[in-house]
Amino acid sequence: MLIIEKKVNLTQKTEKIRVAVDTNMLLAVSQLKLDIVQEVQNKLGKVEMYVPALVRKELEKLGKEGNSHARVAALWLQLQEFKELEVWGEKSTDKALLALAKEGFIIATNDKELRQSIKNIQGKSIYIRKKKVLEFSAEF
Numbered sequence: 001m002l003i004i005e006k007k008v009n010l011t012q013k014t015e016k017i018r019v020a021v022d023t024n025m026l027l028a029v030s031q032l033k034l035d036i037v038q039e040v041q042n043k044l045g046k047v048e049m050y051v052p053a054l055v056r057k058e059l060e061k062l063g064k065e066g067n068s069h070a071r072v073a074a075l076w077l078q079l080q081e082f083k084e085l086e087v088w089g090e091k092s093t094d095k096a097l098l099a100l101a102k103e104g105f106i107i108a109t110n111d112k113e114l115r116q117s118i119k120n121i122q123g124k125s126i127y128i129r130k131k132k133v134l135e136f137s138a139e140f
Contacts, residue, residue, distance in 0.1 A: 022109035030072035
């Protein structure tokens with residue numbers, strides 16, 4: 001079940017662990033048969049999972065272009081308890097995710113350049129290693 005939160009107060013300090021997911025991580029759900037939500041919860045406990053609207057739109061576009069992994073990921077996303085959020089003022093998915101990292105979100109992505117940008121701002125990321133293991137960029 002996708003929960004839509006068009007306006008999320010990013011400046012509100014929270015003790016909850018918030019994870020925002022990139023398109024490539026959602027595609028891994030189908031490609032690698034990896035349940036990223038379960039894996040993240042195994043490591044971090046209860047977390048709030050978010051999907052930026054730009055990521056959801058990318059997934060829909062890929063699905064319409066015939067990408068079967070994108071279609072599976074979109075269906076899987078609907079069954080999960082992700083909250084959708086709009087990052088105002090950002091038109092690029094990577095910039096939106098970087099803005100979220102600056103606000104304390106952990107970013108789940110396999111994009112090396114984005115992970116490096118997140119590291120440069122002392123942010124945290126999650127990525128897939130060896131096609132089956134989630135790796136965490138820092139101790140949480």
